[in-house]
Amino acid sequence: MIYNNLIYLIVVIFILSTNSVPDAPQLSPTITALLFAAKGLFFWLLVYACYVRKRVDKVSEYFKAEQKFSILAIGSVAVDVYVLDCQYYFAALPFTDSLPILVSLGGILLFFFYLCIAWAGARESYSVVFGRSYSAGAFLRSNISNNIPIILPWLLLSLLFDLLLLLPVPAVYDFLRSSWGEPLFFVTFFIMLAVTFPEIIIRLWKCxxxxxxxxxxxxxxxxxxxxxxxxxxxxxxxxxx
Structure with a gap:
């Protein structure tokens, strides 16, 4: 499951990275809001039909449904990005000019929003399959904490890169924007991350x-x-x- 989620998040990051913030949205804010609400409702109805109306009581069925809704969440984010221009609205938030990572973070949070809808619907099926009950809040927190380490390296790397570009030091800016400066920064960061990240994962996953x-x-x-x-x-x- 974790490896699948890693692939899903890479796909979402790819979707967000390959689409630039438009100068103007394709649809009016009202139409965009209505379509977004309708799409979210349709997503929830699919979750309800799968987990509530159709009883999921086997491990294989649970993981199959989870995979299906993760892929559907990716499709929903793609619609939000390419049709509803969500990045345009995220870019209107404070500090996004200085920290472009915030626009991409908005897209990631949107992906987790859809996943949370699926997790909320799957909670009772989880109790049946694995024999342990959780409150809605505890179940969502558990799933989110399991997935945070997957996205954390990319988030920290991108945030640090944006912050370094803000330093009033022309040499740092020129270095990071050079043909070899950015790759060297990424390699150095990942080496440091390889040393410290296992301890972070142990704490987040409560090992x-x-x-x-x-x-x-x-x-x-x-x-x-x-x-x-x-x-x-x-x-x-x-x-x-």
Missing amino acids: EPLPEGPVRSHIEDFCQRHKLRYANVMLWPLFEG
């Missing part, structure tokens, strides 16, 4: 050290036989373990 026992011993023996280095063996309580 804990795997207790001593046959399973941990088997994993440690496997790593030693194949000369694999590791800091610790962690337990990730995804989908109730």
Whole structure:
């Protein structure tokens, strides 16, 4: 699931990156708002029909439905970008001139908005399939926290890049805008991220050290036989373990 979500978010980022902010929207604000509301309602009706009217009570059915609505959320964002010109309205928000990443962040939040609709509808099916109940708020928070680490590297990188361009230092601006400055910045940042990000993921995903026992011993023996280095063996309580 996590790997699928990584691909989905890359597609969304690609959609946002390949479309520039238009000088004027194609449709009037009123028509845009009505179409956006109608599309959101249609999305919710599809979620309701899948999870409520059609009972989802198997693991395979749950993941299949989740994948379907994730792809549908991507399609909805594409409509918002290419037809409803959501980036035009995001660009009207404060600070977007100085921090272009905020426009893309608006598109990402829009994607998560659709995912939240799907997650809200899937909550009861999740309880049936995995045997554990969550409140609506706790279920949404759990899903969001599972997906934040996927988008966090891109967000931090883009934000830092925009902030550096704002520094009143011409040399920094010229360096980042040079043909080799930007690639060097990205490489350096990802090296730093590779060192610090595992600890961030452990905290966000609430991983804990795997207790001593046959399973941990088997994993440690496997790593030693194949000369694999590791800091610790962690337990990730995804989908109730």
